[in-house]
Amino acid sequence: MTVTPAIEADVLRSQDPELAEILLGERERQSTTLQLIAAENFTSPAVLAALGSPLANKYAEGYPGARHHAGCEIVDVAERIAVERARKLFGAEHANVQSHSGSSAVLAAYAALLRPGDTVLALGLPYGGHLTHGSPANFSGRWFDFVGYGVDAETGLIDYDQVRTLARTRRPKAIVCGSIAYPRHIDHAFFREVADEAGAYLIADAAHPIGLVAGGAAPNPVPYADIVCATTHKVLRGPRGGMILCGSELAERVDRAVFPFTQGGAQMHTIAAKAVAFGEAATPAFAAYAHQVVVNARALAAGLAAEGLVVTTGGTDTHLITADPAPLGVDGRTARGRLAAAGVVLDCCALPHGDARGLRLGTAAVTTQGMGEREMARIAALFGEVLRGATEASKAREEVRELAGGFPAYPR
Numbered sequence: 038m039t040v041t042p043a044i045e046a047d048v049l050r051s052q053d054p055e056l057a058e059i060l061l062g063e064r065e066r067q068s069t070t071l072q073l074i075a076a077e078n079f080t081s082p083a084v085l086a087a088l089g090s091p092l093a094n095k096y097a098e099g100y101p102g103a104r105h106h107a108g109c110e111i112v113d114v115a116e117r118i119a120v121e122r123a124r125k126l127f128g129a130e131h132a133n134v135q136s137h138s139g140s141s142a143v144l145a146a147y148a149a150l151l152r153p154g155d156t157v158l159a160l161g162l163p164y165g166g167h168l169t170h171g172s173p174a175n176f177s178g179r180w181f182d183f184v185g186y187g188v189d190a191e192t193g194l195i196d197y198d199q200v201r202t203l204a205r206t207r208r209p210k211a212i213v214c215g216s217i218a219y220p221r222h223i224d225h226a227f228f229r230e231v232a233d234e235a236g237a238y239l240i241a242d243a244a245h246p247i248g249l250v251a252g253g254a255a256p257n258p259v260p261y262a263d264i265v266c267a268t269t270h271k272v273l274r275g276p277r278g279g280m281i282l283c284g285s286e287l288a289e290r291v292d293r294a295v296f297p298f299t300q301g302g303a304q305m306h307t308i309a310a311k312a313v314a315f316g317e318a319a320t321p322a323f324a325a326y327a328h329q330v331v332v333n334a335r336a337l338a339a340g341l342a343a344e345g346l347v348v349t350t351g352g353t354d355t356h357l358i359t360a361d362p363a364p365l366g367v368d369g370r371t372a373r374g375r376l377a378a379a380g381v382v383l384d385c386c387a388l389p390h391g392d393a394r395g396l397r398l399g400t401a402a403v404t405t406q407g408m409g410e411r412e413m414a415r416i417a418a419l420f421g422e423v424l425r426g427a428t429e430a431s432k433a434r435e436e437v438r439e440l441a442g443g444f445p446a447y448p449r
């Protein structure tokens with residue numbers, strides 16, 4: 038049997054033309070528009086090959102050497118390789134690579150350390166906390182007593198004084214650091230100190246920056262946090278999925294919290310793809326990529342500021358930028374719509390200084406495509422033209438198509 042990477046939607050053509058059209062349509066969309074969603078990236082063909090492999094067929098509840106199903110001898114090796122590569126990449130004593138998503142990883146971290154009703158301190162949702170950090174619409178808000186810390190309304194920086202005060206007064210069982218939208222490095226040493234003072238566990242939700250950590254372009258939370266949760270599909274450039282890192286003393290609790298407490302069978306094709314991504318992330322080429330992601334984000338942030346947008350915190354340390362387009366006469370939602378019409382794909386987000394929505398964008402995907410500071414300047418100029426209404430959407434769309442077409446993420 039020939040194993041065709043999933044990217045080759047052609048394999049579907051004869052069997053299911055309806056779905057083939059959808060895969061080809063999405064491939065076309067991704068290759069002719071600009072992917073500035075901060076949480077997205079282009080995985081390598083090797084990662085896609087693992088995802089589209091016969092490992093997808095295997096049931097493997099449990100852990101290597103202790104499965105509930107027969108026939109796991111080969112997938113066991115894949116999981117051991119993934120665990121070893123993750124441990125080495127992040128300097129962790131233990132890694133669990135089975136979490137189906139970032140949210141599943143956070144759920145398992147809470148399950149390992151907390152009881153329902155426990156108090157947890159985390160960045161408030163209006164300031165960039167994730168749904169799993171206490172949203173009433175999520176298990177976290179329903180099962181735990183979340184207390185939110187915030188960011189300074191002027192600077193957009195985490196209000197570290199407030200974190201300390203809330204930890205002292207509310208005595209949380211765990212403190213979560215990590216965000217969906219915070220563009221600056223997080224002071225893990227500070228959070229460790231405050232957690233120790235309060236007798237709390239420290240959970241670092243590094244879903245966003247973990248790829249930068251892998252490439253040495255952001256500080257590593259592993260030496261500070263009791264548990265680090267992460268996704269594998271953002272800057273890290275792996276398959277969609279989650280991962281947990283911790284010390285040996287919590288290894289068993291974490292493993293049990295993932296399986297059997299919160300999940301069933303491990304997805305072995307995804308775990309193999311994670312192993313491939315960890316292998317790629319350990320290379321000098323990936324380190325260069327991670328640093329370029331930050332260089333590009335800084336260039337883009339500076340370009341957006343020059344166009345008149347208000348960039349939160351005045352810039353970025355990471356792949357991520359949040360900005361208020363209000364000075365250009367548009368709110369975040371309108372801006373997102375206009376940019377989408379031009380083929381520039383990004384998100385809206387909350388802003389630290391009020392109710393208005395801003396824009397959230399990142400440079401992970403465009404950097405994978407090989408774009409650099411010159412292209413970031415061109416993209417920033419496009420923002421200015423589109424948001425001011427100085428260029429017709431169709432003309433901007435053509436410019437985006439040409440720019441994206443010059444940097445194909447995959448061989449045609």
Ligand SMILES: Cc1ncc(COP(=O)(O)O)c(C=O)c1O
Nearest residue numbers: 076138139140167216217242244
């Ligand atoms: C900080 C943080 N935690 C958790 C998640 C959840 O990841 P997933 O969408 O894979 O469940 C995200 C996703 O963006 C995130 O940014």
